[in-house]
Amino acid sequence: MTAYPAPQHIMETSLKALDLARIQFAFTVSFHIVFPALSIGLASFLAVLEGAWLKTGKQHYKDLFHFWSKIFAVAFGMGVVSGVVMAYEFGTNWSGFSSFAGPVTGPLLAYEVMTAFFLEAGFLGIMLFGWHRVSARAHFGATLMVAVGTLISTFWILASNSWMQTPQGFEIADGRVVPVSWWAIIFNPSFPYRLAHMAIAAFIVAGLVVAGTGAWHLLRGRRDPAVKTMFSMAMWLLLILAPVQAFVGDLHGLNTREHQPAKLAAIEGIWDTEKGGTALNLFGIPDMEAETTRYALKIPRLGSLILTHSWDGEIRGLKSFPKEDRPNSLIVFWSFRVMAGLGMLTIAFAAIGAWLRKRGRLFDSRPFARAMVWMAPTGFLSLLAGWVTTEAGRQPWVVYGVMRTAQAVSPLHEQQVEVTLLVLVLAYTLVFGTGIYYLLKLMRTGPAHPDGHDTARHKRQQQTARRPMSAADDTIEAV
Template structure:
């Protein structure tokens, strides 16, 4: 017999994994477009305009697919997670509404001007529209992260007649984990965009190292990676300290610690957490390093997973490995930034083919790291959907498993078609030469037509 709770969780995880890919690109890409347009207006260099138009097409499609996939997520709250929606509606509902009112309306209101108004409105109004879209994406991240963080670390509420009631909206929005999650996610979105841009730039440089547009996008992206990768590691460390304080069971699962170590906790690099046996098998450890990282002391104590009730333990096998995928990719991102600095020092940034290949391979790394990070966050919160208030087992609607399985299959087929085509179009657009993006189709036709006429005239003479 299929478990409806597991099926509902699988469905939400599937749709969430698709959805988060697109905002993680558009948040950073909107700011990148703003910088490109500002540089074009300041310098008059049409290469920046070419890059702006090149990435605008990709942004528009990613934005549209993000909106569509987000609507499907909201649908699931009312169908598969009715008790959760009923209990948390007075808090989660307004937070989601604020996201629509302040972020989506702002983005949608200026997106048309940004996409189609370059030759119809003045440069000041157009760059303002681009700026408003960029601000809107950040507002969206603000409210969505606030809602999710509240579910992780609830604050500012009371329970009356079986429903949550807000006592302080400030405490709800700025709950204990929100600042750390917001910074960590926004930096992740910018790094994701930077690696996509660097990957595309690296691919074009491998084809033609003299491509001016590819040089600019590659250099800008590598500068951003160099600056943000170490900042993200610092933000992750601060986020980890906050998680240790607010959700110690999650940290124990992330680190693979089942027993509390006395006199210093080792760092388990690799191993296989066995939930049934209550131990991490084949552990490769570094003494004291776990305490140094998590408590910034040599003898800091980390509470082991076995000290929590069995029904309150997250799945350490999943959390342990998803966390290591995220951290491992973060280290590779840091190495990419260091490698670019070395290439700049040697003045070989645009001739360093190994760096271009590495950037191309690392192009999707930001998406993978974000998915691994969200898996760590959400699976590590289990068995709670609202931490300490509502268990996941009590949050589901009485929907038949056949109905959930059927809708999941329908989502899978629809996503494979719609998003498969959209992704293929984005990849095709990325393969086009960015130097020619600022030339409209009509202009290309007129140029070709004029060239043909000139050739006919020369033959006549």
């Protein structure tokens, strides 16, 4: 594979400007990813709730739909707004990447807009505002289309990002990528694993939020069908999907070993290629200068068993790669362990929930409910840690093995990036901080009470809104 030759003006870009541009993109994409992840999971949850209501006619399913559709609407809106900023950054901060890889990434993102976004936008209005204006089955169809649209969006975004991780199906001509096989580009070696990993992660993120919200209301004495149903459904989802996610993650690790061995070595803090079996570093502090993992707690041969599924499998150490091609092991070593640790914690709490359910105490254990309230944000933390592992582990490449990140950055002065980074931090803190606060306040209100003491709000939920922001009809002060 031939690496892309760097233009002179890119080579002269200051390292600090490059670092600031990376920090800016990491900041904006971190804010962005949490909202689509929640939207993807909630869209499918809403489809299940409406389907259950149509099948059983039970009012609490419809009440849950109205409650969670407001939260979905706010999260969806913030996801769209935060994603627009990233599109501009490709032009302002990463013009080298856009010029080089645009013939591949541009069409993939265009496909996402033409299929997923148009599908979501077209049916979102019916889903949120179409009650009493279309038939129940037509409304359910719209909800299904929104859910499908979020998954199609995931497909195209992951196809683009996975191609950057394991690129194939292209040639380089006149200093830019030329697509040769779109099938090979889309279904590149890491795509199936990364798509499954991200989709399941989104469902787990939403499941933890729903479980935490249900636990919050259980702690406040609510035992009505709506609260118990959403808590029960979320715990079932976590019980099934959390172990599946661990299995998919294992397959993803095997794929990474084959196609991105330097990333795997950095994740595990392995410096020397050990013959006859590799130890697993449970904990430690990788030192990039000294080329060692300090204070490492090792378990002999366990690395081979987990990473190669054999007792004496060999893992290439970081020293076998040139220094300029090594990811920062300190970052990915710990980000991976945060992701994996929170994943194992989720599996443990899902198992405890199953045990409590079997004993008939799922809705009555206050310590467990308090624990699930604290677990609610861990899905987001695990998601962000996973993306840090993926993206930082790809460095120093923006297109793995083809184009370096330093070649992708625009010819910027560090002061330009400092100013825009400061503006973005202030704007994001104000806008999305307020949005997150509002989401939390909405979750505190809970679904409509069956005893009728919030009849006015329940009646508003059954009415058709006249404008998009009316989908969330409670003010910040009122909730």
